[in-house]
Amino acid sequence: MNNPCRQHFQRVTAAIEAAAVEPNQTMAGATAYEHQLNQLLQDRLRLKQIQSNQGKAELKRQLLPDYVPYVQGVLAAGLGAQDEVLTTVMVWRFDAGDFTGGLDIAAYVLKHHMVMPDRFARTLGCFVAEEVATAAFKAQKINEPFDLPTLHRTAELTAAEDMPDQARAKLFLAMGRATLEDITDAQPSPPAPVQAGITLLKKAIELHDACGGKKDLERADRLLNKLAAAGS
Incomplete structure (x- = not known):
C-alpha cells in the first residue's frame, strides 16, 4: 500500500x-x-x-x-x-x-x-454523538484536554439526527466541560466563555436530569458571579 x-x-x-x-x-x-x-x-x-x-x-x-x-x-x-x-x-x-x-x-x-x-444497535447519528462525547469524558476524567472544535463539529453534524435525549445530553455535557476546563479562579476569564459553558451544561441537564452536570453547573455559576462582582 x-x-x-x-x-x-x-x-x-x-x-x-x-x-x-x-x-x-x-x-x-x-x-x-x-x-x-x-x-x-x-x-x-x-x-x-x-x-x-x-x-x-x-x-x-x-x-x-x-x-x-x-x-x-x-x-x-x-x-x-x-x-x-x-x-x-x-x-x-x-x-x-x-x-x-x-x-x-x-x-x-x-x-x-x-x-x-x-x-x-445505535443509529448513525447517535453513534457519532456518543463516541465523541465518551472519548471526551475519558480525557476529562484524567485531566487531559479534548479538542473543543471536534465536539462542536460533532454537535453540528448530529444536530438534526434523532437520538435518545441521554445521548445528546452527553455531548452537551462534554462540550460544557471542555468550554470551562481552563477557566478557574486563579486564571480568570471574560464572562462570555463561562456563560457559554453554563448554557451547554443547562442544555445537558434539561435533556437528562441525571447526566452528571449539576456540580459543574454550580461551580460555573459561582465563577460567573465572582467575575461579575470583580467587573463591577
Missing part, C-alpha cells in the same frame, strides 16, 4: 464506481468495494484474536492506512450508496482516536442518510 501508483489507481477506481451507484442501492458487486470488503473480513479475523481493547485500537491504527485510497475516492465522488466498508472504517477511526478522520466520513454518511451495519 506504500506504492503511490497503486494508491492512485485504487482511489480513482473507487471514485468511478461510487459515482455510478445510486443512493438507494449498495456498493455490493463493485470491484473496488468487494476488494476492500474482502480485506475487511480478513482484518476482522485478526482483531478477533485480540482481547484487549487497547490492543484492538492499536491494530486498527496500523490497518487503517490500507483503506485510505478507497475512502478518499468514495468521499470525493460517491452518491451515498450504502457502504459497509465506509461505515466500518468510520467506526475504526473513532476507536483509534482519529476523530477528524472519523467525522470526515460521518459528514458524508449522515448527509446521505446511510445506516450502520446490522451488528450495531
